[in-house]
Amino acid sequence: MDSSFRNRILESAKKHHSRIVFALDIVNDKQLQKRAIDLIEKVAPYISAVKMNFHLLLPLSFDDISKINKFAHNKGLQTIADIKLNDIGSTNEAATSILFDEGFDAIIANPFVGYDGALDSVFTLAKKWNNAVILLTYMSHPAAKDGYGLMLKSKKRVFEEFVARAIAWKADGVVVGATSPEKIAEIRKKLPKKILIFSPGVGAQGGDAKKSIDAGSDFLIVGRTIIEADDPKGTAKRICRDSWLPVS
Numbered sequence: 001m002d003s004s005f006r007n008r009i010l011e012s013a014k015k016h017h018s019r020i021v022f023a024l025d026i027v028n029d030k031q032l033q034k035r036a037i038d039l040i041e042k043v044a045p046y047i048s049a050v051k052m053n054f055h056l057l058l059p060l061s062f063d064d065i066s067k068i069n070k071f072a073h074n075k076g077l078q079t080i081a082d083i084k085l086n087d088i089g090s091t092n093e094a095a096t097s098i099l100f101d102e103g104f105d106a107i108i109a110n111p112f113v114g115y116d117g118a119l120d121s122v123f124t125l126a127k128k129w130n131n132a133v134i135l136l137t138y139m140s141h142p143a144a145k146d147g148y149g150l151m152l153k154s155k156k157r158v159f160e161e162f163v164a165r166a167i168a169w170k171a172d173g174v175v176v177g178a179t180s181p182e183k184i185a186e187i188r189k190k191l192p193k194k195i196l197i198f199s200p201g202v203g204a205q206g207g208d209a210k211k212s213i214d215a216g217s218d219f220l221i222v223g224r225t226i227i228e229a230d231d232p233k234g235t236a237k238r239i240c241r242d243s244w245l246p247v248s
Contacts, residue, residue, distance in 0.1 A: 005105050005132035005172055006196060009078045009219070012048040018240045019213060021049040021080065021198060023223030024056055024068075032056060033064045037071050043226060043236040049078040051221060052104075057083065062102055069103030078105045084136050085122060086110035093121035100125065106132035108175060111165045123169060132172035137162045137187065140177030140201030159183065163190050173198055173218075178207025181215040188216025202239065209243035 013019060022043055029035045040050060050072045057065065069079045081104040085092050092109070099107055107126070109119055119133070126133045138148045138159045148159040156164070159176075166174050173196035176184050184199060191197070199217040201207035203225025212220055220243055222236075229235035 003130055005078065005130070006194065008105065009049055009196070012076055012078055013219070014246075015076055016045060016048055016240075017244050018046050018048045019217075019219050019243050019245070020047040020236065020240055021051050021219050021221045022047040022226060022236070023051045023053065023082075023200065023221050024227075025053055025223040026055055026227060032060055033068060036068050039227065039232060040068070040072055040075060040077070042233040044072075044075040044077065046233070046236040046240040047077065048219065049080060049105075051080040051082050051223075053082045057081070062098070065102045073103065079103065080106045080108065080134065082108045084108055084110050085119070086113055087118070088113075089117045089119075089121040092119060093125065096122050096125045100129045100131060104131070106134055106172065108134045108136060111135045111137070111162045111169075115165070115169055119169070126172075133169075134173035134175060134196075134198060135162060135166045135169075135171045137166065137174040138176045138180060138183050140179045140199075140205050140207060142179075144177060144180070159187070160190075163187055166195055167191065171195060175200065175221075176217070177201045177205075178209070178212040178217065178220060179205055181208070181211045184212060184215035184217050209239050213243050213245055 024036050072079050081099040123133055150158045175198050176187050178199035178201040196218040198219045199212045200221035202209050202220045202222045209220055226232045226236050
């Protein structure tokens, strides 16, 4: 049986009929771990995975993070560490080892630093743990075009080079903002189907769930729209319903 991250998250998506990765971007809460677990409990039937950023990774202890990961796994969900890893190999290896020890199934990394002596150690560890590396390819904020859209001497734009690296390095996924559905469609055409597209920016940043899925996103990363809602469970259910397409 294939127990790869890709298979695990697709199985979770089928089980929950959901393409949502829930971003736990919680702020201004003195009981972060409790709030995180309470939110997962509420929305678990309508999501396929949980993503944690520095909002939790910096203030919480290793034990706190491990407990959140375990709780999510017990709900049949995958977990993603979003630190946009971007350093030399020894530092990347140390960070990745710690995050996988804490129970994460995947890590988001920045392809800008290259492979040899940088992200090679991350891919090696992910393979050893049967986990995943997801590469940052086109972000969701307004200024993304100022970096990812730059033209290189090779006549490729930066994001096109990152797509090429994702293919060459056999990444498990790429991050492409839901605020740029035209980029999602362009990138989807270049990527083999086995490389998943994760799209942040739905709702709070202006991205549209259905347009993103129609353009080729496999998963939507949704955080503040659910967290700040008066009814997080109902909001997650609505986005789940509006964006669902069967997983092949």
